[in-house]
Amino acid sequence: MSDHYLVKDGHCLAVFNSTHRVLKAEGLLKGIGIEILLIPAPRALQTDCGLALRFDQKQVHAIMALLKNHDLLPTYVSCLHNGQYIPCEDSADAHH
Amino acid sequence: MLTIDCRGQACPAPVIATKRALETSPSGVCVLLDDGAPRENVTRFAQTRGLTVTETTDGQGWTLQISGANKAAVQKPASDNAAVPGERILLVTSDRLGDGDNELGRLLMRNFLHTLLETAQRPDRILFLNSGVLLTVQGADTVEALTALAAQGVDLASCGVCLDFYQKKDQLAVGRVTNMFSTAEQLLDAGSVIRL
Numbered sequence: 369m370s371d372h373y374l375v376k377d378g379h380c381l382a383v384f385n386s387t388h389r390v391l392k393a394e395g396l397l398k399g400i401g402i403e404i405l406l407i408p409a410p411r412a413l414q415t416d417c418g419l420a421l422r423f424d425q426k427q428v429h430a431i432m433a434l435l436k437n438h439d440l441l442p443t444y445v446s447c448l449h450n451g452q453y454i455p456c457e458d459s460a461d462a463h464h
Numbered sequence: 465m466l467t468i469d470c471r472g473q474a475c476p477a478p479v480i481a482t483k484r485a486l487e488t489s490p491s492g493v494c495v496l497l498d499d500g501a502p503r504e505n506v507t508r509f510a511q512t513r514g515l516t517v518t519e520t521t522d523g524q525g526w527t528l529q530i531s532g533a534n535k536a537a538v539q540k541p542a543s544d545n546a547a548v549p550g551e552r553i554l555l556v557t558s559d560r561l562g563d564g565d566n567e568l569g570r571l572l573m574r575n576f577l578h579t580l581l582e583t584a585q586r587p588d589r590i591l592f593l594n595s596g597v598l599l600t601v602q603g604a605d606t607v608e609a610l611t612a613l614a615a616q617g618v619d620l621a622s623c624g625v626c627l628d629f630y631q632k633k634d635q636l637a638v639g640r641v642t643n644m645f646s647t648a649e650q651l652l653d654a655g656s657v658i659r660l
Contacts (some may be wrong), residue, residue, distance in 0.1 A: 373581040373612050405605060406571070407578050410504065419575070 375448050380428050380456060381420040382435070382442035383409050388435050390391060390419045393440045397421070397431060404431075412453055413446055467494040470502060471525050478502040479509050479617045482530070486515075487499040494530035499526055501615070506530075509617040550655020551588040556596035561660055566653075573599065576660065578609045582634045589660070591647055592639075597626040601635040623647065 375381065380442035384390035394406050402423070409420040423431055425447050425451050465487035471479035478497055485493040492515075497503045503519075503526050510517045510530045518529040539660045560569025561576055577599065580586065590613070592600055598608045607636025614620050627633040627641065651657055 374578060374609060387568070387571070391571065405608065406574065408575050408582075411582075419571075 373405060373458045374405065375410060377448050377450065378425050379422050380443045380445055380447040381407075381409065381413060381422055381453075382431070385443045387419065389440055390421065390442075392438075393421060393435055393442070396434065396438055396440060397423075398431050400434075402427065402431065410453075413414075432455045465489065465492050465494050465529070465531075467496070468518065469496045469626070470506075471496050471498055473498075473502065479505050479615060480619060482506050482509060483617055483619070486530065492529065495528045495530065497526045500594040503528070505596065505617075512616075532570045536596040546603070551650070552585075552651065553654045553657045554590040555651070555652060555657055555659040556590060556594070556599065557593045557659065559595045573660070574605055575640060577606045577613075581609055581612055586616060586618055589650065590639075591642070591650065592622040592626070593647070594623070594626055596630065596631070597622040598630060599637050601627070601632045602637045603635075606635065607637045614638055 382393070384393065390406065394404065397404050405422045407420055407422050409418050413420065421442070428445065428447070432441070432445070446453040447456050465484055468481055468485045473481070478495070482493065483497050485495070491633055495506055497506060506528060507517050507519070509529075514532065515530050516532045520527045558569075559573060560566060563573035598604060600610060600620060601651055610620055620640055621642035622636060624633070624641040624643055627636060
């Protein structure tokens with residue numbers, strides 16, 4: 369099961385390894401009206417930065433394309449399915 | 465046993481009403497509720513405080529008999545460290561956490577409130593003053609997390625003068641409006657106050 373009240377099945381989390389990068393990504397996506405929420409990364413996905421952008425899985429392709437165009441790809445993306453975090457294929461070329 | 469009728473009320477009102485009723489009726493309370501979130505949240509609130517919940521339904525609504533209460537159990541979840549008796553209050557006087565860069569401060573405050581949802585312990589009450597009230601109004605990124613905390617029985621109170629000053633009085637999205645009289649009383653009565 370998810371240990372995160374703010375993440376439900378069908379949500380994806382883009383986890384970043386840099387506070388500056390996640391803030392830039394948040395500003396970019398919110399600036400064009402995409403619904404996201406910046407939250408602490410769940411324990412299961414914790415990184416040093418510990419921050420993730422939450423969004424609906426239906427938006428994953430559009431969001432990843434935008435982030436790629438602005439050189440703001442996350443470290444990786446995981447989506448919650450049946451209480452389990454599954455790596456998203458769109459994060460294969462993520463920023464490391 | 466005290467009976468309160470919370471039918472027709474949306475969350476978190478039933479949880480807050482139940483908490484207050486338990487504080488005045490240590491022998492237990494009987495709560496009339498609608499099915500769904502109100503029933504689930506009140507049951508969770510009582511069970512996390514080690515209270516016994518007995519449910520019955522007449523097909524239209526639910527009656528929850530909550531017993532085993534004492535004031536300490538009502539005020540603090542069963543898992544809490546009871547070293548300090550009384551309410552635990554978070555005093556939020558800014559929409560930023562800490563001194564330094566404003567953007568980082570806002571990020572840290574959001575992060576803190578979101579993380580509260582994952583911690584084993586909860587504050588009993590969060591008081592929002594000055595720019596802290598900007599965390600409870602429409603459009604704030606913290607509303608979702610605060611709504612979840614309220615559903616778990618955390619009382620959220622925003623300073624009315626502050627909402628008025630920031631011209632947000634009609635935009636309160638979560639919790640209730642409070643005044644300085646209540647704020648001062650609650651701070652002085654608290655077992656512990658954590659200022660952010």
